[in-house]
Amino acid sequence: MSDHATDAATEVFVAHRNLLFTVAYEMLGSAADAEDVLQETWLRWAGVDLGQVRDQRGYLVRITTRQSLNRLRAMKRRKEAYVGPWLPEPLLTAPDVAEEVEFAESVSMALMLVLETLSPTERVVFVLHEVFDVGYDEIAAAVDRSPAAVRQIAHRARRHVDARRPRGVASPHETRAVLEAFQRAVETRDLRGLLDVLAPEVVLVGDGGGVKHAPLRPVVGADKVARLIVAGLDRVEGTLTAAPTVANGDPALVVRLDGEVDGVMAVRVEEARITGLYYVRNPEKLTHVETETPLTRR
Template sequence: MTADPFQRHRGLLFTVAYEMLGSVADAEDVVQDTWLRWSAADRSDVVEPKAFLVRIATRLALNRLRTLRNRRETYVGPWLPEPLVTGPDAAGGVELAEDVSMAMLVVLETLTPIERAVFVLREVFGFAYAEIATALDRSEASVRQVAHRAREHVQARRPRFDTDPEQRRAVTERFLRACFEGDLTALLEVLAPDVVMTNDGGGKARAALRPVLGADRVARFILGIRARGELDGFRFEAVELNGEPGFLGWVGDRVEVAAIIQSANGRVRRLLSFHNPERLSGVNRVAGCASRPAGRHGGY
């Protein structure tokens, strides 16, 4: 184990920042700024380096989150948290906390910045209220109140999806097979009646500007893309994104689209599709270090 506390806790710092910000680039900037402050600090009286580093990263992420919220108000189309390749085969050793999936990150977007910081530190990483109070420069009583409010908010809005890996894999396989074969009947059978498809293009890639609602509309939207030849030249690879089933669409040596497939009761409930190249930079860095997909179905 490395003796340098910053290097030892770098993964934790990135994950805290990413789960507060939903952006790989911004999380990496927070980690870099944390290192700069750590390097310049007088560490002679630092008793707990981990707590000290987390405090710096949390405050930096909190400041950046407030700025990002203003930026997202002018974002073209739906804004989704940036996906990350996870799982045992992911390059770079990126591992999210077990209970923070993309579904959870979407819910965290509805919290205030301070609620999100408290929730992530307390509910995700298990920091003590006193530690969070120090990190956020608030009283412990205030932090407890914020934590309670944030917990109730998340519990009320957190969607429930299938948790059994085999069931999720089976649903994903059925969905992708129906898409690739252009089978409308099979697609309607695997999509839940109230399925929602959200596309994040950011005005930088072709994508629907509003969520597509309902099985019939989603199925015809997907098959319309296929019929127009917009999938020609793509190679698809089944992957795990943020701990959930998904796939990457490659053109040459770059990922041009990523998608997460969320299911409940054996049917697809939500489709999250990422097209904005700026939102795929982290996926491309991780995926680019791994082996290329061998074929069109990428193992499915």
């Protein structure tokens, strides 16, 4: 490829990079794997004759989709050997992500966990159609299925997600207020305060990846979760702080121990109570919590 062609390919790729990263991240739940997919996408894009490509954005999304699907299938084996629950990698996001309600929900920790229950092909089809509004014909070309088959997969995936997605999701303002009450209760080790802010059926999911201590299975129920949190705080040696942030489009807390990032706590809030707590402590998943990651569906 000539220098001029390389420059042109680079310019197009850079213009769509944030979109391609978002597509890969929503499909994989891992920023590290999404970055690898982008590298693979670039290598294939660099060898394309741009003069033969009518829809450059669509072509790039198609390459990214195929690479993501291959990686999703490989990740399935990796997750089966993972120690304890597997949570998506948290990303610090700009506050304006929350302003696009449907998009913010699609990258939320709660919904991305639901996407983990889909098959690789179902997840890819759901993300492309429901989040990025890609047509069935275009998806069919990306996943090597007929448009009719893709339509059926999309219907099945949507039904599966709708049955499991959080109901009555709170606004960012309400979530922030509940999170502040939770933060105060944690900082003062206030068991009663925790019980007041946790829903009776709250579920705590921790991800230490076998590197950091975390529950090996989800903990269910306000009393169990509150007592586990207080007991964990009592064992802490050092200074623990929690600072509000925006992760995956939702208010969250970055927890630091003696100034070093210990984890990210994301929450799901329904009817002014916390129904889901997601604490990511695996150091390999905390590389994107110091600076914002630009996410976009355009």
